Amino acid sequence: MNRDFEFKQLLRAYRAGIISEQTFESEMAALENGSVSGNGSGFRALGKTYGSEREAVVAFLDRARVAECNAGVAFNEWAKQCKTDCIRSGLRIISERESYHGRIFEQRLRDLGAECKAQVSEESRQFAACVTDPKLSDNEKLLRFDALVKNPDEIFKPICEFIESIKDDQESKEALKLFIEDEMSTTKWLKYACAALNAPTQAAASSSASMQPAA
Ligand SMILES: [Fe+2]
Structure with missing residues (x-):
């Protein structure tokens, strides 16, 4: 997944009330640091990264x-x-x-x-x-x-x-x-x-x- 897609998914999850503002901000920070995008580790779902x-x-x-x-x-x-x-x-x-x-x-x-x-x-x-x-x-x-x-x-x-x-x-x-x-x-x-x-x-x-x- 590219970063644009990840960002849109995160924003949609936040706007739909699926994730809190706090989770949105921490996931955004992680996305900006490149720590969750495209490195193949974890499973991205609803604006969060899971172990599997x-x-x-x-x-x-x-x-x-x-x-x-x-x-x-x-x-x-x-x-x-x-x-x-x-x-x-x-x-x-x-x-x-x-x-x-x-x-x-x-x-x-x-x-x-x-x-x-x-x-x-x-x-x-x-x-x-x-x-x-x-x-x-x-x-x-x-x-x-x-x-x-x-x-x-x-x-x-x-x-x-x-x-x-x-x-x-x-x-x-x-x-x-x-x-x-x-x-x-x-x-x-x-x-x-x-x-x-x-x-x-x-x-x-x-x-x-x-x-x-x-x-
Ligand atoms: Fe229901």
Whole structure:
């Protein structure tokens, strides 16, 4: 990989919130010093350098496992609170998806002989607090999600690049490809629901709100 590509990958990971500012800065410094680029050592993934592909896959599966489990519980709670009929079962589907991703990743980590040790990130905690807040309306929750995920393709791009870069662990690679398709589907549906239910031509959200396009 050349330095331009490495830099772009790093920047995308930072903008998508996959790596912290601190990690971004240390990886940038390493890139500028030439200590991680093109020397054939380590495995570059999502703006970080790992000792091996396996290490990178395990780290990703572990972080995704805990984030997905957390989101599964949060979406289930939102579905229970939901007052907008047309999105309730969609939220239940999302909750199931998130939860089974968590279970599959846990299983895969065990297959790989790796530990489940990642903790829920502050970002995941805040997201769960928002979508389970009984004081927020469904429309407001959708608006906040929409603001958080401005461009799903851009956000998932670094992860797709990471998945494509996996060469040895084909089982994890194929599972992660399906995972990303689920995540894209979930994200696009939530954004579509947000646009439909918050459209200015429609009446304020109510239990009879519909996601049919305005005539
Ligand atoms: Fe997810």
